[in-house]
């Protein structure tokens with residue numbers, strides 16, 4: 188079992204042939220035994236004929252053939268599976284994301300291929316199987332309106348904030364390091380309440396919001412609700428511990444990814460980029476690190492430590508990605524784009 192993936196040369200050293208990558212995929216996706224992706228049967232056999240492609244199996248119940256990538260976002264890929272692992276490595280280790288142009292250069296594939304690979308990986312990051320822990324305890328929510336000026340109005344006065352016509356992103360973050368983000372049509376209670384209740388396990392939470400009045404109704408249904416009124420220059424309340432800085436930090440990550448990497452971002456793809464940014468946020472762990480140590484005059488060693496949130500090892504993230512991959516197939520559209528189910 189591969190326990191670590193340190194770099195791209197390391198991937199090629201640990202997987203000298205595509206067969207190794209296929210075994211790696213099979214070991215994760217079929218960790219509980221090989222399962223037919225068509226009918227979920229566990230009764231299947233390998234096809235080893237001369238004309239069969241490698242890794243092909245046939246179900247003994249529905250008689251359909253499958254490989255490890257069937258019905259995943261990698262369905263029908265003709266690329267070496269090691270390139271897919273390298274693409275995942277690049278996406279998971281880049282701090283603000285990686286553009287398809289840069290990924291194409293690193294992997295030696297066409298930019299359009301890299302774009303599709305990036306979207307396939309983002310599709311695996313979607314939490315529709317509810318694999319993430321629900322938000323708990325103190326939950327901060329905030330919203331942001333993101334993107335540049337509309338193309339038809341480039342050069343025109345481009346106001347920020349509510350009513351600007353830009354897509355709205357609704358963000359919730361708990362202070363233990365979990366976050367969610369979703370594109371929402373407006374900031375009304377009727378829109379936001381069902382989204383938030385899908386992210387939390389119970390109403391037994393302390394909600395922290397800014398001064399927006401749309402949160403008043405939602406806050407009344409929760410255990411506690413604290414507000415910081417930004418328009419009155421109140422950004423934190425030391426008495427109640429109220430602030431929405433964690434949620435604003437998630438929004439800052441979104442803004443940075445848009446400014447730094449994904450410049451030409453279509454509105455229809457925005458949710459998938461949000462999934463990637465939130466994935467990065469959710470797959471970190473707190474590490475206590477010494478940032479300063481000194482010896483006092485009496486000879487005692489003193490240390491100052493701080494908690495740093497580090498990404499969890501890449502191989503563990505790849506494992507989580509692949510475990511949820513079956514059933515997230517993406518289809519090619521007639522215009523050489525992609526169709527999502």
Ligand SMILES: [Zn+2]
Nearest residue numbers: 223226246249
């Ligand atoms: Zn079957």
